[in-house]
Amino acid sequence: MRVSGPGAGDVPKALGARRPPPREARLARLADPTTGETLDRALILWFPGPNSATGEDLLELHLHGGRAVVAAVQRVLAGLPGLRPAEPGEFTRRAMLNGRLDLAEAEGLADLLSAETEIQRRNAIRVAEGGLSRAVEIWRRHILDHAATIEAVIDYGDEVGDDIDIAPLQARVGADAEALRALLASPPAERLRDGLRVVLAGPPNAGKSSLMNALAGREAAIVSPIAGTTRDRVEAALVIDGFPILLTDTAGLREEGDDPIEAIGIRRAQDAMDEADVVLWLGPEEDAIDRPGLIRVAAKSDLATAPDGRLAVSVVSGEGLGALRARLVAAAQAQFSGDLIALNQRQRTLVADAAESLQFASAEPDILLVAEHLRQSCSALDALTGRAGVEDMLDSLFGRFCLGK
Numbered sequence: 407m408r409v410s411g412p413g414a415g416d417v418p419k420a421l422g423a424r425r426p427p428p429r430e431a432r433l434a435r436l437a438d439p440t441t442g443e444t445l446d447r448a449l450i451l452w453f454p455g456p457n458s459a460t461g462e463d464l465l466e467l468h469l470h471g472g473r474a475v476v477a478a479v480q481r482v483l484a485g486l487p488g489l490r491p492a493e494p495g496e497f498t499r500r501a502m503l504n505g506r507l508d509l510a511e512a513e514g515l516a517d518l519l520s521a522e523t524e525i526q527r528r529n530a531i532r533v534a535e536g537g538l539s540r541a542v543e544i545w546r547r548h549i550l551d552h553a554a555t556i557e558a559v560i561d562y563g564d565e566v567g568d569d570i571d572i573a574p575l576q577a578r579v580g581a582d583a584e585a586l587r588a589l590l591a592s593p594p595a596e597r598l599r600d601g602l603r604v605v606l607a608g609p610p611n612a613g614k615s616s617l618m619n620a621l622a623g624r625e626a627a628i629v630s631p632i633a634g635t636t637r638d639r640v641e642a643a644l645v646i647d648g649f650p651i652l653l654t655d656t657a658g659l660r661e662e663g664d665d666p667i668e669a670i671g672i673r674r675a676q677d678a679m680d681e682a683d684v685v686l687w688l689g690p691e692e693d694a695i696d697r698p699g700l701i702r703v704a705a706k707s708d709l710a711t712a713p714d715g716r717l718a719v720s721v722v723s724g725e726g727l728g729a730l731r732a733r734l735v736a737a738a739q740a741q742f743s744g745d746l747i748a749l750n751q752r753q754r755t756l757v758a759d760a761a762e763s764l765q766f767a768s769a770e771p772d773i774l775l776v777a778e779h780l781r782q783s784c785s786a787l788d789a790l791t792g793r794a795g796v797e798d799m800l801d802s803l804f805g806r807f808c809l810g811k
């Protein structure tokens with residue numbers, strides 16, 4: 407349990423314990439101040455501000471985790487003058503307001519707390535440790551340099567009353583716009599939870615659901631010899647070699663008959679393919695769509711020899727399943743292993759805005775407007791790290807944290 411703020415240092419005494427020296431854990435008996443009854447034996451840690459997680463005086467009580475113990479201590483603390491329960495995320499919010507971390511780092515921390523997959527965790531820790539903020543700071547400096555040059559040109563131009571060639575500067579600004587946009591090439595952070603999106607597609611009875619079940623290691627979808635068994639999208643999340651993969655089984659594709667539900671299923675199958683990173687195509691060669699990430703699978707290879715160029719797979723003999731898993735891991739690696747930082751939607755929008763303003767600045771003939779576009783680009787980056795006012799954003803971000811964070 408954490409207590410943050412100017413009165414935090416008085417809490418041990420109120421609980422009948424001594425305040426330990428800074429940053430040293432001490433075992434202490436915590437007592438109810440009204441009854442003298444023992445609440446718990448706990449470790450107390452004392453972090454005087456500003457060198458604490460929140461930047462304020464901060465006290466930590468490491469209690470025995472039982473719900474009743476926590477509730478009893480909480481009740482006693484709430485009864486002390488000047489104390490109230492924290493809002494969700496309030497500690498991190500205070501840390502940010504006290505300059506202990508910036509907005510991008512706080513977002514990284516929120517992502518870290520909710521990370522479900524290894525690639526999410528790796529990305530979140532990079533952001534939480536300031537990886538994104540540092541990259542943004544470099545861009546900001548670039549833009550401020552350009553802006554300073556332009557301001558100088560504007561001032562100087564006033565003096566000599568003459569036009570000055572800003573083409574070389576604009577070329578550099580244009581190059582920066584390109585390079586900044588490269589930040590958008592990494593997959594969006596939201597995508598790191600699902601991982602690689604793999605869709606099984608092909609005509610009815612091709613063996614899609616059987617293959618899905620074999621890869622998932624469970625009976626995720628119904629298998630039967632009846633064509634048109636699968637009608638809706640069926641998802642199974644799995645992890646292969648540490649890479650999260652979201653498998654989606656789909657309705658068999660065929661000329662739409664008079665079954666309206668099957669027709670909806672087929673439309674959903676097509677949507678799923680549009681969104682997929684990898685499509686496992688189990689249909690005939692001539693119907694294979696030409697797209698990146700298509701893996702042609704010759705299913706039921708125990709029944710017939712697979713044609714050249716297709717990956718022979720059988721869920722009966724097990725042939726090709728290992729090779730298929732390896733292909734999926736390779737695809738996931740290509741997509742997620744880079745050093746690029748995955749940006750969330752908010753960050754992507756701001757980076758795109760900043761790059762667009764730079765683009766405008768590089769092509770704008772009016773020198774005053776060039777300066778204005780550079781300013782806008784800079785303020786988009788400021789919003790990213792929270793230098794600019796972003797109250798709404800703070801509310802929604804810190805609402806994602808749990809109590810005590």
Ligand SMILES: Nc1nc2c(ncn2[C@@H]2O[C@H](COP(=O)(O)OP(=O)(O)OP(=O)(O)O)[C@@H](O)[C@H]2O)c(=O)[nH]1
Pocket residue numbers: 609610611612613614615616617628629630631632633634635636637656657658659705706707708709719720721722723
């Ligand atoms: N021998 C053999 N039979 C298979 C194999 N894979 C699937 N089957 C059989 O083929 C039939 C159809 O399999 P499903 O997995 O339901 O095919 P589907 O593509 O999902 O079919 P729909 O959902 O109807 O589009 C079932 O009877 C399966 O048992 C395989 O590798 N070898």
Ligand SMILES: [K+]
Pocket residue numbers: 610611629630631632633634635636
């Ligand atoms: K079937």
Ligand SMILES: [Mg+2]
Pocket residue numbers: 614615616627628629635636655656658
């Ligand atoms: Mg099926």
